[in-house]
Amino acid sequence: MALHHGLTLTVGILGTIISFMVYLAPVPTFHKVYKEKSIKGFESFPYVFELFISMLWIHYAILKRAALLIITNSAGCVMETLYIVIFLFYAPKKSKIQTVLLILLIALGYSLMVISTLFLANGQKRIQIVEWICLVFKLIVFAAPLCIMRKVIRTKNVEFMPFPLSFFQTLGAVTWFFYWLLLKDYKFAFPNLLGFILGIVQMGLYIAYRNSKEISPEKPMVNPGLNQGVLQPNDSVASVIDIADDNNLKGKD
Structure with missing residues (x-):
């Protein structure tokens, strides 16, 4: 029993370290934003959404009294908030307004979720409801890698x-x-198989197209802000997907 607990803790810590690595993935993007003093085609949606998901997992972790989940997702909230602040600092007025409205919408949705689960359910039932809410949002994120892979194949x-x-x-x-x-x-375990499969496909596409000379019609900055489908207790991590940016690109095709 002690061995099983130790192994679980070790794997959880390893997963948390990897999550931190992905949290840091947007740093080069924001360094470029800082140097150029411009967001160019950069979108804030992935980071606002990732902040929302991390907050969901913190709520779940508090209910489960899971310290590791709280620590990891708190770090995620700090990083995503920092990215959003940098975005707002360099974004034009229209993008700032859109981002603030999105943040307010996310905050309202999160508040309603927390209040409803606190007052409409108790004990284990409350935990189960929050678990399924987290799972639903992670399943929504699963579709994101398909968007970016289609973009890579097309361009x-x-x-x-x-x-x-x-x-x-x-x-x-x-x-x-x-x-x-x-x-x-x-x-929560088996959906990660989908994340693994999509990850293998993404790396395969990278190998296939890494030497391609064709350049896309426009070169928006990569937004590694949403997790590509890795279902983890700290949710944390962000993925290369920018659904909003992909829609903008389609509109210009």
Whole structure:
């Protein structure tokens, strides 16, 4: 029993370290924003949404009294908030207004979720409801890699999908799969297989198109802000996906 607990803790710590690595993935993007004093085609949506998901996991972790989850997702909230602040500092007025409205909408939704689960459910039932809310939002995020992979195939350009980010997200999917498996929480364990498969496909696409000379019609800055489908207890991590940016690109095709 002690060995099983130690193994679970070790895998959880390893997954948390990997999560931190992915949290840091947007740093080069924001360094470029800082140097150029411009957000160019950069979107704030992935980071605001990632902040929302991390907040969901913190609420879940508090209910479960899971210190590791609280620490990791708190770090995620700090990083995502920092990215959003930098974005707001350099964004034009229209983008600032849109981002603030999005933040207010997310805050309202989160507040309603917390209040409703606190007053309409008790004990284990409350935890189960929050678990399923977290799972639903993670399943929504699962569709995101398909958008970025389609963009890479269409443009034959891997700038939208950095290899290191795909690698760490794939590694994270494997790690968190075993973490949830050790906890015998299968509803959170097996969806990570999807994250692993998508990660392998992404790395395969990178290898296939890494030497391609074709350049996309426009070169928006990569927004590694949403997790590509790695279902982890700290949610944390962000993925290369920018659905909003992809829609903008389609509108210009």
